Amino acid sequence: MFTAEQSLLLVRLAADSGARRGELAALRLSDLDGRILTIERSLSAGVLGPAKSGRTRRVTLGSGTADMIWRHFRAWAARVGPEQDWLFSPSPRRSGYMTAGALSRRLTGLGVAAGVEHAALHRLRHGVATYLVDHGRLLKAQARLGHADRATTLRHYSHATPLDDTDVADQLDRLLNDLALDKLSGESDPGPIACPHPDVRFVGR
Numbered sequence: 001m002f003t004a005e006q007s008l009l010l011v012r013l014a015a016d017s018g019a020r021r022g023e024l025a026a027l028r029l030s031d032l033d034g035r036i037l038t039i040e041r042s043l044s045a046g047v048l049g050p051a052k053s054g055r056t057r058r059v060t061l062g063s064g065t066a067d068m069i070w071r072h073f074r075a076w077a078a079r080v081g082p083e084q085d086w087l088f089s090p091s092p093r094r095s096g097y098m099t100a101g102a103l104s105r106r107l108t109g110l111g112v113a114a115g116v117e118h119a120a121l122h123r124l125r126h127g128v129a130t131y132l133v134d135h136g137r138l139l140k141a142q143a144r145l146g147h148a149d150r151a152t153t154l155r156h157y158s159h160a161t162p163l164d165d166t167d168v169a170d171q172l173d174r175l176l177n178d179l180a181l182d183k184l185s186g187e188s189d190p191g192p193i194a195c196p197h198p199d200v201r202f203v204g205r
Helices: 002-017 021-025 063-079 100-114 121-134 138-145 150-160 166-184
Strands: 036-039 041-044 047-050 057-060 192-194 201-203
Touching: 002 021, 002 063, 002 100, 002 121, 021 041, 021 100, 021 121, 057 138, 100 121, 121 138, 138 150
Parallel strands: none
Antiparallel strands: 036 057, 041 047, 192 201
């Protein structure tokens, strides 16, 4: 039961926070204040250290995710007195943390059981990023993912940037249509058709 709840919590938190797997492995209950999750540590090669960017960041979790964390921790604390407050732990006593690799294997196993191909924690992280960038919220994506600068976010997720130049295309379309109509009206031989760019001419025949 404990393992099943931890697995469900892992999926929900990864898909909500966009945190890296090493950051998820290093989370404690004390990192959560209401709905505000502070991410300041990461587990890499079995060693606890600062987050990858070297900066502490705070993200607001959905109320459903935060409630799930609090309910899970309190329910098991009432049954078995926890020794520490690691969020993801091999046992309800929470005397130690799960490694990043163990969390990844846990999610992969869930994917296999659910018939989901290529299930991985980084895909949940990418899902968060793609959703935010697709909705034009580049700065929010940068902050939530913990990227040091916007260039990193753009480099990885520029494909999700929405096209918002329809108004420009429509203006150019009207300009080209007006120029063509003006040139063609009353002339059997239109000759060169002017282009809005001064260095380019289209020859009409």
